[in-house]
Amino acid sequence: MSNDNMQFDLKIWKQEDGDSQGAFQEYHMEGVSEDMSFLEMLDLLNEKLIKNGDEPVEFDYDCREGICGACSLVVNGIAHGPKEETPVCELYMREFEDGQEIVIEPWRAAAFPVIKDLVVDRSAFDRIMAAGGYISTKTGSAPEANTIAVDKEDADKAFDYATCIGCGACVAACPNSSASLFTGAKISHLSLLPQGKHERKERAVRMVEQMEKEGFGDCSNHAECEAVCPVGISISAIARMRKEYMRAVTES
Amino acid sequence: MSLASNVPEGDLKEKWTKRLNDINLVAPNNKRLYNVIVVGTGLAGASAAASLAELGYNVQSFCIQDSARRAHSIAAQGGINAAKNYPNDGDTIWRLFYDTIKGGDYRSRESNVYRLAEISNEIIDQAVAQGVPFAREYGGLLANRSFGGAQVSRTFYARGQTGQQLLLGAYQAFMKEIDSGKIDYYPRHEMLDLVVHNGKARGIVTRDLVSGEIRRHTADAVLLCTGGYGNAYYLSTNAKNSNVTAAWRCHKRGAYFANPCYVQIHPTCIPQSGDYQSKLTLMSESLRNDGRVWVPKDKNDERHPNDIPEEERDYYLERKYPSFGNLVPRDVASRNAKYVTDEGRGVGETGKAVYLDFADAIERRGRDYIEEKYGNLFEMYHKITDENPYERPMRIFPAVHYTMGGLWVDYNLMSNIPGLFVLGEANFSDHGGNRLGASALMQGLADGYFVIPYTLGDYLGGEDLDQVEGNEEAFEEAENYAQEHIDKLLNVEGDKTVVEFHQELGKIMWDKVGISRDEEGLKEAIKEIQELRDEFWERVRVPGESANYNKYLEFAGRVADFLELGELMAKDALHREESAGCHFREEYQTEEGEALRNDEEFSYVAAFEYQGLNGEIQHELHKENLEFEFVELKQRSYK
Amino acid sequence: MPSLVDAARSQVGRKILSGITGILLGIFIIFHLIGNLTLFGSEQAFNIYSHTLESMGIFLYLFEIGLVLVFLVHAYIGVAIWLRKRKRRPVGYEKYSSMGDPSKQTFSSRSMIFTGIILLIFTVTHVATFKYGDTQMITVDGTQMKDLKALVINTFQNPWYVIYYIVVMILLGFHLRHGAWSAFTSLTMKGGTKTSAVVYTVGTIFAVLMAVGFLFIPLYIYATGGTGALIAS
Ligand SMILES: Cc1cc2nc3c(=O)[nH]c(=O)nc-3n(C[C@H](O)[C@H](O)[C@H](O)COP(=O)(O)OP(=O)(O)OC[C@H]3O[C@@H](n4cnc5c(N)ncnc54)[C@H](O)[C@@H]3O)c2cc1C
Ligand code: HEM
C-alpha cells in the first residue's frame, strides 16, 4: 500500500501582481498521497484554501506530462525540483520525506518578471525566437521532402537540441540568469540541418543580440542549466552557439 | 433543413483543383487591407496565422498559454500520416482517403477526406523545409512506421514527439511573421465571445488573463482553431487548459455544433491512481504490438499479478477476437476494458485498470528488444506509477483522447456564420465517427497551411464588407455579456469548488456518455447534468477577483460551458439510434458485439443550432446528408 | 553583421576575450612558476634568470605593458560580468542549491570574482614587494645584478607573508580550477557531457599543480629557515 497521509510544511512565494512586494507564506499540508504529482499536491492545497475562503496559490501548467514547458517552480532551491531530467509536473511526492519542509519559489530573473505568485512572464523567449529562430520557407514553395538527404547522425543531433520545451529552467538555475542554453539549443538545431544553413549567420547574431537585449546574463560555463534541464539539453548547445556566432562575425 | 456543404461538383479527384480554379482572389497589395483574427496557436492556428501573414494579411493571433508554442498540439506523440509511399508498399492518395473514410465508420464527408489525403504530401515537404527533424534512415532519407487502421507504413514521426516538432515548426514560421510585423500576438488572452455584426463574424471579445481586462478586436474574418473538448470528461489526455469555450460561445452566437457525441477513447493510458488525479497520460498504442491484455478470471482477485497462474487469467481480447487479438481497433479495445472492469475484474487499487503484460515478449525476444522499442514509454510509466513494467505487468485503462465532433463547416471550412472559419480539432470535418492514429496532425496542418489561405481569400474577395470600428452595438453587447458572465461567476460565492463540479460532470459523462451508451443512461445523464448546472450557479465558489491573474476564474468559465455542452453531447448520443465509430449504443450492436450502423436513417451529420437555455438546452437539429458516391459502405469486423 | 568591436562587446565576444586573457595569464603563471623554481637550482640560477629577463630592456617593457593590459582587460570583463549578473537577478532565491552532476557549479565557479579581485590586489602588493623591493646588488661572473633570491628568502622568513602567500595561492588554485575549464569550453567552442568531464578533470589537475607549485616556495623557505637542502648557497 502506498502512503496516503504524508504531511508537509510548505513555504510558498505569494505576490499579488507584478508591481507588489511579495513574501513567503507558510502552509501545512496533510493527507498527501505519495502517488500525487507535485502539482496535484498544490491543487489539493488550493481546494482547501478556496473552501476556506482564502486565496489559492497561482502557478503555471498545461500538459502535465512534461512536454509543454509551462510548469515552472523552484522546489527547495532547484528548478523543477530534485529529480533529474524531470519537469515539476512529472515529479511525484514519493520523492520527498514525510514531514519535510518544502520551499516553493518562482523562476527568478529580471527577464522573467513575476505576474502573480509563482507565475512569471517568459515572453522574452518568444522574442528571442522571433529574432531568427526559424528557417524561412514560404508555404507551398517547399521542395519534395526527400530531395535533400540528411545524415542520420546530424538529424538525430538536431533532434536532441530541438526537444527543448522552452520552460526556462536553465535561466532560473543559472547563477547568471543566462538564456544561453535555450538560445543555443535552437541555434544548434537549425544550424545542423542543410535547410537551416543559409540563414545561420544572421540567425546566430540576431538571436544572441536579442538574448542580451532581453536582459539575460552572460554564460560563465557553470553548466547548472544542463543539470536542471528537464530534457537534458547538453551545454554543447552553448558551444555551438558561440561557434555559429564567431563564424558569423569573422567570415564575411 | 438540409445544410449546403458547398462541395464542388465533379469527380472526387478533381474537386479541390476545381475549387482552386474557381475561387475569388485578393490582389497581393490589397491583402494588407484585410484584418484576420486567428484564435488558437496549435497546429491549425499557428500554420494558418503564419501562412496568411506571409500572404500579406494583417493577422491578430490569440492563445491562452503564455506562449504560442505551448498549444496542446505539442503533446501529440505518435506521428503524422502522408501518402508519400516512400516505403514502396503500395500507398496512394486513394488508399489514405479510403482508410480514413473507413476508419471514420462512414460518417465523414468524402470530398473533405479526399482533399486531406491529397494535401498530406505537401505537409511533409513543408515541415521538412522548416527544419522539423523527422526520423531518418541511415541513407539520410525519411523513415516511416505503421499505425493502426492501415496496412501500409505511412506515418512520419520524430521519436515520440511528433506533435512537438511539427508545432515548433509552425510556431517558428509564426514567430518569423511576428518579426516581420504581420502578426499582432496576444498570448495569455482568452476569447470569450464572437461578435456577429450584420450577420457576419466581425470580431471577438477577449479577456487579458494577466490584467483581467476585457477587450474588443475587430476583423474581416475570424478563424477558430481552438482544439477539442475532451476535457468535458474532466479526466482526459488533453492539457488542463483545453476547453470548448471559444467554440461554445460561437455556437451560442449561431454557429452549428456538429456530431458532439463523437468522442474517441484511447485504450492505452496510465490509469487513475486516486481522486486527486488531475489528468491522464497517454501511452503509445504501439505497446499493444507486444503486450498481452488480461485480467484475473475471478472478481476482486487481490494477488500480485505475477502470482496469478496462467489458467486463472483471462486474455479477453485474444479470447473474443482470435484473429486480431490484442490489436483490435481503439474503440473495441476500450469498450472491452470497460466491460471487464464493470464486472469487478479490474486490477490495481482503484479496480479501474487491466494488465498489459510483456512477460511473454520479454521471454521470447529478450529484454533488450523491448527496451530498444519501448524504452522511453517504460521509463515514463515507471516514473508515474513507481512500478517497473519489466518486472510486473503494466496497468492500463482507456481515457478520453480526441473529439471528432466540433463546429460545423462547409467544404471551405466556413461555419454557417459567414466569416467564421473553423480549423483543426475544433471543427467536425474529416474524421467522421472515429479518427485514425496520426491523422489529426495531418488535418490541422492541412487546414492551416493549404486550405484556409485559399478559401479565406475566396470569402474576402467575394464579400462586400463594411468598415467596423468596434463601437457598434454588437461589440458593445458582446463585451457587456462577457463581463456580466464573469461577475455572475464571482458573485455566486457558494461553498463548492470549480474542480468539484468539473469532477462530478466528468463522472456523469464517463459513466453515461462514455465508451458505451444506452438510452436509459443518456436520459439520466441529461437530467443529472441539468441539475448539476443549476447547482453550479447556486453553489460554486470562485476565488479572487476579475482584474487580476485568476486561473480558477478561467476554469469556472470553462466548466460552465462544459456543463452546457455535456447536455448537448448526451442529447446527440441519444438521438443517434445507431452505433457508429466511437459512438457505441448498447442497443445497436451486431451479434458479434460490434457497432451496428444504420445507414438508412443516420447517414448524416447532426448539426445543432442553439436556441436558448431554459432549464434545458433548446436546439434545432439540421442534417447534412452524407452521400457516398465513390466508396461502398461496409460493416466492420475484427473477429 | 556587427563590427568586430561590437562583436567583442557581445555576450559571446566577452567570453572569448575573457578566455583568451585568462589563458594568457595562465601561460604567464606557468612560466613564472618555472622561473621561480630556479630558486631551487644552482646558487645563482634564480638571480641570473631574473637578470636575463631584466636585460631584455625594451622587450621587457613591452611585455610588462602587455601583461598589465591583459590583466586589466581580464579584470574589467570579469567585473563587468559580475555586475551585470547581479542586475539580472534582482530578487534572489530564499533557498538555492545545485543539482549536482553534470553541473560544474562549485565554490570555484561561484567565487571567480572574489578570487579574481584578491589576485589583483595580491599582484599589486606582490610586484611592490619583489620588483620594487629593497635589494642588494651582487656580482655574478662579473655581471652586476640584483640579489632577488635573498629578497625572496628574507621576505618569506616573515610568517605573515607566508600565510598571505599560501592563502592567495590556494585561491589561485580555485580561480584556475573553474577558469581552466571555462576558458577551454569558451575557446574551443566544444562541449558535451563526455568531453566536459575530461576537460574539467584536466583543468582541476592543472589548477592543483599551479597552486601547489607556488605554495611550496614560501612554505619550504619558511619551514627550513631559508637553508633547506633544496636551496643551494
Ligand atoms: C496526448 C495526445 C497525443 C496525440 N497524438 C497524436 C498523434 O500522434 N497523431 C495525431 O495525428 N494526433 C494526435 N493527437 C491529436 C492532436 O494532437 C490534436 O488533435 C491536434 O493537435 C489539435 O490541434 P489544434 O490546432 O486543432 O488545437 P490545439 O493544439 O489544441 O490548440 C488549441 C489552441 O487554441 C487556443 N485556445 C483554446 N481556447 C481558446 C480561447 N477560448 N481563447 C483563446 N485561445 C484559445 C489554445 O491556447 C491553443 O493555442 C494527440 C492528442 C493527444 C491529447
Ligand atoms: C593570475 C591571474 C589570473 C588568471 C591566471 C586568471 C585566469 C582566468 C581564467 C582562465 C578564466 C576563465 C576565462 C573564461 O572562461 O572566461 C578566468 C575567469 C575569470 N577571471 Fe580570472 N584570472 C586571473 C586574474 C583575475 C583577476 C585579477 C580578476 C578580477 C578582478 C579575475 C576575474 C575573473 C572572473 C570574474 C572570471 C569569470 C568570468 C566569467 O564569469 O565568465 N581574474 N580567469
Ligand code: HEM
Ligand atoms: C610564491 C610565489 C611567487 C614568488 C616567489 C614570486 C616571485 C616573484 C619575483 C621575485 C618577482 C620579481 C621579478 C622581477 O622583478 O624580475 C615577481 C614578479 C611578478 N610576479 Fe611573482 N611570484 C610568485 C607568485 C606570483 C603569482 C601567483 C602571480 C600572479 C598572480 C605573480 C605575478 C607576478 C607579476 C605580475 C610580476 C611582475 C612581472 C614583471 O613586471 O615582469 N607572482 N614574482
Ligand code: SF4
Ligand atoms: S534548454 Fe532545457 S531548461 Fe532551458 S528552456 Fe529548454 S528545456 Fe527548459
Ligand code: F3S
Ligand atoms: S548555468 Fe549559466 S553560466 Fe552558462 S553553462 Fe549554463 S548558462
Ligand code: FES
Ligand atoms: S505542465 Fe507541461 S511540461 Fe509541465
